Amino acid sequence: MYAQDDKAGRIAAAALDRSRRPLLMGILNVTPDSFSDGGMFVHPEKAFARAMQMVEEGADIIDVGGETTRPGAKGVEEAEELARVIPVIEALVKATDTPISIDTRHARVAVAAIDAGACIVNDVSGFRFDPGMVTVLAARRPVAVAMHMRGTPDSMQKHTSYTTLLGEIITETLPTILWAIDAGLPKSRVWLDPGIGFSKTPEQNLRLMRHVDKFAELGFPVLVGPSRKSFIGAVLDRPDPSDRLFGTAAAVTAAVLYGARVVRVHDVAQMLDVIKVAAAIAAAASTEDPI
DSSP states (O other): OHHHHHHHHHHHHHHHOTTSOOEEEEEEEOSSOOTTTTTTTOSHHHHHHHHHHHHHHTOSEEEEEOSOOSTTOOOOOHHHHHHHHHHHHHHHHHHOOSOEEEEOSOHHHHHHHHHHTOOEEEETTTTOSSTTHHHHHHHHOOEEEEEOOSSOTTTGGGOOOOSSHHHHHHHHHHHHHHHHHHHTOOGGGEEEEOOTTSSOOHHHHHHHHHTHHHHHTTTSOBEEOOTTOHHHHHHHTOOSGGGOHHHHHHHHHHHHHTTOSEEEESOHHHHHHHHHHHHHHHHHHHHOOOO
16 A cells, blocks of 8 residues: 555656656556457456556556447446456556556446555546545545546547537536545646547547647646547548557647646557657747747
């Protein structure tokens, strides 16, 4: 417990430290049906090997998910989700000091993952799906990612009507964040994710990418996850998610330039280069003498 708390504190501090580049979160989907790599890493040994490859490539965090959250996806039983993710997390914690994140909206899975050594809880429901999640976060004090989504993955694309896109995302996400902080979760350990691809149209996703800075102004590190998503496919007319590497690179560049402090991606080695160059450009722009 103390080791996880120390690791959570260190990764939280790194996200807040604007003198360093943004953090890179590598995606590990231990699922049979994720939109881009479903089935590739469903076996624990393959998942472990992929995670260690991402660590070697420079990932700052490994985000382990056992429930598909692509549009239209049905939920899985908690027992199945636990069986998918816990053996992988346990193996990774023994093999690497790289912080492990659990991508879940279930409090029971979050607790088991933290017990196994995870120090980040990445909740696509913004702590709203499971009433017990806020209690877990307050008691265990991981880094907690609150993402904006309306409905569930199965229904979210039916809820894309907004009067004021940015304003409604903020007002729909902040209350549970503040609830968690009031309950005892340190504010320094909260990250905000505007939810690219969740309850959003392609055009809305592009607007969110352009206004990451507005979310950063709320005082929380912003996590952005554009990797291989359908809005990139819509712009490029590329239906195959694996054919969106350069489009993802453009989106990651924009995210960094507009203030993202954590970027969640599939292609770690390539996107680490992108993040480094984009961060260097952002740093140069912030120190340049006025013309």
